[in-house]
Amino acid sequence: MLKQSVLRKFKEIVGELNCWHKLEDLISYSYDAAVEEPKIPDVVIRPNNYEQICEVIKICSEEGIPLITRGAGTNLSGGTIPVRGGCVLLMTALNKILEINREDLYAVAQAGAITFNLAQEAEKNGLFYPPDPGSMKYSTLGGNVAENAGGLRGLKYGVTKDYLMGVKFFDMEGNFVTGGGKTVKLATGFNIPGLMVSSEGVLGVMFEFIFKLLPKPHTSKSMLVIYKDIIKASETVSNIIASKILPATLELLDAFTIRTVEEATKIGLPTDADALLLIEVDGHPAVVEEDFNKIKEICIRLDGTVEVADNAQQKDKIWEARRKALSCLARIKPTVILEDATVPRSKLSDMMKAIRSISAKYNLTIGTFGHAGDGNLHPTILTDRRDKDEMERVKKAIDDIFEAALKLDGTLSGEHGIGIAKSKYLEKEVGKGTILFMKKLKYGLDPKNLLNPYKMGI
Amino acid sequence: MKEIIKELKELEELIMRCMKCGSCQSVCPLYRSDLKEQSVTRSKLAQIESIYEGKLKDTGKILKYIDYCLLCGRCKVNCPSGVKVDEIFLRAKTILRKIEKMKGWQKLILSLAMERPELMGKLAPFMHIALKFSSKKIKNDIYKPIFKDLSERHLFGIKRDPFTKSFAGLQKAQREKSQVLFYPGCAVQYIFPQIGEALVRILNYYDVSVLVPDLNRCCGVPAASMGDLELYKKMVNENLDFFESTKMPIIITCCPTCEYGLKDLGFRITGRAFSGKIIDILIFLEENLELDIVTSLKGKMSLHLPCHYDTHKSNLPSKFLNDHIKADYVTLDNQDCCGFGGTFNLKFYKKSKAISLPKAEEIKAKKIDYLFTPCPGCIMQLTDALISAQANTEVFHPIEKIYEEIKKRN
């Protein structure tokens, strides 16, 4: 329970209208997009400027109140669930894109700004911000950095960490910290932006970023390739990359996902296919043409049937299948668990085989789609959280999926983070020493463990 | 109280579908304006859930959150899991209304508007006079009330004669080829009879006779949104009974919200569907008749698409404008809800206005002369906002301009 005197102080800082403490309001901040048990915070505060953040941090620090920074609350690992109660700091009002610099190709934006708005502002200026998580229309940049969000363009363009040039934040003592800057080269002190990426809100409250922008690619071309055997599709992926071509996107849908999408949308997908690859190449027109033809040859050699999108409409249709994958799966059963185990892409077909046998072993419905190009698959388990028996099997299946990914030199999470959902598996992947290192770093900065406690097992 | 929790629990099957992905944030006009989770669908569903899961004991607390919704349907259309948001909210409100009763005057107005249409018709001349004496005339047919609490608003006049008073009966086409029934809805009945007139005369011109009812029965949507589903069901049933009794195969509407209330939502709440078709006037003109009218306007025009417009035909209104009205067509960046939301505008006027103003500002900045929208509610709301933004734009239902052209031909 929060002391009345503390509540009064919070209200003085941000005003009545930006401070909530009634149960019916707090419920709205007890969950995020992960399938985890909700926990109610004690208070929610929405700062409108940077000073207010600093003052709130200082009070939490003095009073020993846990502080959970929240963007849009769309992470899939329970990263914003206030496990120990405390204060949720809502960043949504700090949502401005402050600068798009065309000479030096960077953007300055506040942490609560929506990813899509940054991408659009860049585009208006003839520039390109490539990270495009499926949630980009509502996720915040702060959440993207804290989770190192990826997207469809990871293979060629990388993920959020590849674009973060600078960061400003407050640590748990309320010290103002800044790392990185506007220059391409920079060698002053620790690589603090690198440290803050994937930090899941446990190291500081970030409020402003500098992001790298790219010139916009001239043109792009898409194709859809149909396979009778998913293993061949996986081999195609390895072959394309081995032949030194980097498509902008290389997405895979498995048979179950194809049938589900087709049933729901009737866009004309081949329901007897075992797998689909959706491929897009972008860049200079001449290079696009050449790469496109090479890819086509590889696909045909591996028994794929190629459908080329000749115009914008057809291109849209191809990508609609991918965009709707999750939503179509989600409509089948009430509970959707979206996993994100990732393997080196040469191991993709092994991982696909493993997922298939796990789904059969536990008698579960799993639809798999994902970023084949970077080995990041989304096995999506469709279940009902009221079915205790099935949920037990789901848990075991998830254990097995992680086990399989690690065996193949992969990782627990390509882009969704650890949070509370995967903390118990973390040590298995990184080892005792690494956990200890993370803990020491954390306790050095935040000895009372107030910043987003219990996340990543800390 | 147990009863209420039990009834809310019946919504579990529908609410469970929400996977808490947060996509609704990107489309909810209220969330995008308020930037707090409480305003968005996901949160309102979580609040209902927290009651039947026993986390929130004080059941009475959440009605005001659920009631704070434009029922614009954006979250429902966009929801990856297909959560039936409108149905959940309306049912939850009705259940929660058992704790917090509607205010007496609200109840009175509702039952007057819904259950006593003949009385409403008789009262119209008095309301017409009352509004005239209590307000300042701003422009032709637009008034600004002088009472302090209402003085921010710009209202259309209430007409002395309701639409059905002058038009009831079979309005026969000279060379009748078919017949339809027109459902006017309350806005045409009391405020915009000229839209009803345009609709009837255009159809007559194209050889369609139009049956206009003697009385306008409200579609019931306002009752649903106030938390009285029983009254809503009663209205849907009365209307459908009447439709069936006329044996007309086609009912024409010019208010997408009435259409939604009588068709899509109506079916889901009452389980009953009209045996013929209920169609919006633009869709009927485009798909059933050979509309050869092209009228020209000087200047720029644009379109506001009403939230409840038939989702399968959402491209039709812009095509209609481009085919039949020649002017410089400008697409608006702001494709949000106008903020009206029917009773939302009465309950939360300030927010309602705040949602409409950015659109009005864009329309003003782009110097748009004519804004078309096939919905009387949107016309009221956007006219109010445009006057507040000091824009010179005029707002019309597209058929008003088509009718002007037909009058010229005759």
Ligand SMILES: Cc1cc2nc3c(=O)[nH]c(=O)nc-3n(C[C@H](O)[C@H](O)[C@H](O)COP(=O)(O)OP(=O)(O)OC[C@H]3O[C@@H](n4cnc5c(N)ncnc54)[C@H](O)[C@@H]3O)c2cc1C
């Ligand atoms: C339908 C759907 C599709 C998705 N698709 C993708 C995808 O393709 N790729 C992908 O990578 N992810 C995806 N995600 C996951 C999620 O959207 C991302 O993790 C996103 O980056 C989270 O942003 P957010 O603003 O919602 O952050 P939140 O969920 O609010 O927070 C996430 C974490 O970041 C911390 N945090 C947030 N803001 C700050 C800040 N200012 N300072 C310090 N810490 C902060 C929080 O404490 C928390 O630990 C998807 C999610 C959904 C629901």
Ligand code: SF4
């Ligand atoms: S978009 Fe649908 S599933 Fe997602 S949070 Fe909103 S209501 Fe729930």
Ligand code: SF4
């Ligand atoms: S119906 Fe409209 S206003 Fe209501 S919650 Fe959904 S998007 Fe928001």
